[in-house]
Amino acid sequence: MESKTVISIQNLHASYGSLKAVDGVSFDIYEGECFGLLGPNGAGKSTTLSCLEGLKKPDSCTITVEGLDALKDGAKVKRMLGVQLQDTTLFPDLTAVELVELYASFYNVFLERKQITSYLERFDLQEKARSRAKQLSGGQRQRLALALAVAHDPRIVVLDEPTTGLDPQARRGLWDSIRHMRSEGRTIILTTHYMEEAEVLCQRIGIIDHGKLLALDTPHALTSKLGEAATLSADVELDPEHLEKIKAMEGVSSVNYTDGQLEVQTTQSQQTLADLQLIAVGAGRSIRNVNIRQPNLEDVFLSMTGRKIRD
């Protein structure tokens, strides 16, 4: 069954002065999916969203939202989107309820206090409904920003790093809200530099770095491309000759050793571990903190760019 394309971005180029932030990015977003743009800070994720949201004028591109040209019909496109920007600052002296009323009114949607209070329950903010924005914690403010994005019931939601700066518990709370949004049939596009977030929330992920889209696929397809290679890591004292032996082992594709921490990409994780133990015991060294993990998006990024996402 053909999925309906809701957003189409073709050949997006955007700069800040002489700095090229987005360099020919193209992708489509289908109805009802949660699409993630994953990449390090400065990769061009926020700039891409800014062009979609009408906040930044691109150098050139075609952006279509529900069939409308985003550059020509910017005002109409804005009405269809729900938006959460990075670094949300809200009017500090307004309460959560008042903020929802205000931001919904921007879309000519007028809500009553009762409606708003029960709406805030969905974001676990009912107890803070009458609190002023400046009295909210970081996590509460992010949830409120999310609530403001969806208050006017948009079909498409655009979130820029929705959980950056939050503790793990607050982050999971926001994931629940985003999953709930998707269950309501909304189409979601988000940016993140958290690999786990992209894997957990998104049906498809675009990996972006230095303004270019490096890969676009489901998380599973992206990690499968790395084959069966797992990452074996351990803390152990090793000499250069030991590292040479490990490099030569069957199934080992790469060896990284820094400050006593060893990382080995291998398709034969069990055998490699056994061989490593032999080497270590033979040299009278102890191995601590052994971990074998399956490839994840962090490894995908590393294999594509030679860098970690969080460098």
Place this chain on the structure above:
Amino acid sequence: MQRFLVSLKMEFLSTVRNRTATFFNLVFPMLLFIFFGYIFNSPNGGLSVTGTASVANGGVKEALWLLPGIIAISIATNGLFNSIPMIILRETGVFRRIQATPMPVAQYLMARIVIQLVIVVIQVALAILVGVIFFQVHPEGSGWYLDVAFILVGAIVFITLGQFIAAVSPRQETAQIISQIINLPLVFLSNIYLPFLILPDVVQKIGRALPGFMMVDVLRPAMILGSVTQANSTLNSPLVDLGGLALYFIVALIITARFFRWS
């Protein structure tokens, strides 16, 4: 229209809940009014309308002389110090967030300005109330339309000056400094609290070129006498005052338009 009303409501709530602003806009000028009203009070005498001479018997009672000045300085501080929240809204991305919605940000700014004018109305009402309750003085009724006109002109000029400060200041701290620099001559050199009779001639000449002075120079005779055309009721000619205010307004507007940004 309905969403403009929502913006008005929220701007009003934001403004009155800001305790610092409310204190300096509403409470502080009244405290000064009461303070200066009592210490300058002479039981029999008073001041000339222009404040350049004291009159042994008769003259304008000091509290009544102060009333237009209190109104003028309330309007001025309201306009000038609003530059700071303007910059905060710009620097913290609140305006940018609104730009992402279908609401034109300029319309939201309009709501802010309308609420500033509402605050001016409250300030005027408070000043008149304090004048009546504490000093048994009140403005002359016959010139009320002149009062309204000059208050409106003054409010628009100082609101624009506030926007000008916000437009040319890269940071909040810069706006605070500029506002203070403008505020000091306003308080001391503009014939607002301190009558010109206690200032040397040279200093008076400087003061007469300032917008605060120009506003009070026409507002005072309008409020006390009901007209601005009586002999010796103004220090500058009223046309010079109004022309000067218009000039400040136009220059501030042009520079604001040139440098203004939402983010």
